[in-house]
Amino acid sequence: MSKRRIRRALARLFLAATGWKPEGDPPGPRRYVLIAAPHTTNWDFPYLLAFAEHFGMRISWLGKASLFRGPLGPIMRALGGIPIERSRSENRVAAMAKIFEEHDDLGLVVPAEATRGRTEFWKSGFYYIALTARVPIVMSFLDYTRKRGGIGPAFLPTGNVSRDMDAVRAFYADKQGKFPEAFGPVRLREESERSEASAPDGST
Numbered sequence: 001m002s003k004r005r006i007r008r009a010l011a012r013l014f015l016a017a018t019g020w021k022p023e024g025d026p027p028g029p030r031r032y033v034l035i036a037a038p039h040t041t042n043w044d045f046p047y048l049l050a051f052a053e054h055f056g057m058r059i060s061w062l063g064k065a066s067l068f069r070g071p072l073g074p075i076m077r078a079l080g081g082i083p084i085e086r087s088r089s090e091n092r093v094a095a096m097a098k099i100f101e102e103h104d105d106l107g108l109v110v111p112a113e114a115t116r117g118r119t120e121f122w123k124s125g126f127y128y129i130a131l132t133a134r135v136p137i138v139m140s141f142l143d144y145t146r147k148r149g150g151i152g153p154a155f156l157p158t159g160n161v162s163r164d165m166d167a168v169r170a171f172y173a174d175k176q177g178k179f180p181e182a183f184g185p186v187r188l189r190e191e192s193e194r195s196e197a198s199a200p201d202g203s204t
Helices: 003-017 044-054 072-078 092-101 125-133 161-172 189-198
Strands: 021-023 031-037 059-064 081-084 106-109 137-143 148-155
Touching: 003 044, 031 125, 044 059, 044 137, 044 148, 072 081, 092 106, 092 125, 125 137, 125 161, 137 161, 148 161, 161 189
Parallel strands: 021 148, 031 106, 031 137, 059 081, 059 106
Antiparallel strands: 137 148
């Protein structure tokens, strides 16, 4: 049995043992940015990896460079990790968008919430990486109320942030994390800033 089949068998065994079931189909695009939400617990990551294996997806994710040093480095890379040096002031959006030019197949997980705790705004990196690279955004989910996880629709960002985020909000409206109180509003700070800039009296 190949390593790929062994990984898939182990992933499906893990999901079955914990009572989780898949929904949806593998992403159609070969290159895409993947949203993984809601994110409220450390358990979200192993479930993400398990569902990715179930669907035959080879996903990559960004991690602190320190995670890739020492004996854990090869393991992190084998799990799809891409190290980033957070202390650098380089344009990460442009850098990550450029990576898509170097790969024919790349599913890049970009943390939208960036934390397990509640936050009032999502990080916009996932949106602008996809917009710059001209690749679609695929929405994946974990719904702890139903113990379902899987893949939702894909869409190509248009540059109209509020309209595109309306589709994201609609998709995640009925998805609940393990700790619902830690899942904040599905919105980008840019939406609020643009709303304030367009208001004649500066109000929202």
